[in-house]
Amino acid sequence: MSGVRLREGESFESLLKRFRKVVAADGILQDVKKYQYYEKPSEKRKKELLAARRRMLRKMKRNEE
Structure with missing residues (x-):
């Protein structure tokens, strides 16, 4: 299971961006599809x-090329 921890002073948007990168790297969305x-x-x-x-x-x- 993929997960990320909130860093000190980190905004929710950057946390969500990191989470999406982790999910994409793990290939979870490809498996779901x-x-x-x-x-x-x-x-x-x-x-x-x-x-x-x-x-x-x-x-x-x-x-050939």
């Missing part, structure tokens, strides 16, 4: 294969 809806295993496989194909095409394009 990832598990927001159930994804069937077949859909997950299709998504992974599509991502792998995109990576491969990008890599091939970089090698």
Whole structure:
């Protein structure tokens, strides 16, 4: 669980800003979005294969240049 402590003389805005940075660094929001809806295993496989194909095409394009 991510957390931050209020520093002496620190404003609430800067505390909130630090907390958001910690949450973003931990990847908590990405996990929440990832598990927001159930994804069937077949859909997950299709998504992974599509991502792998995109990576491969990008890599091939970089090698050509």
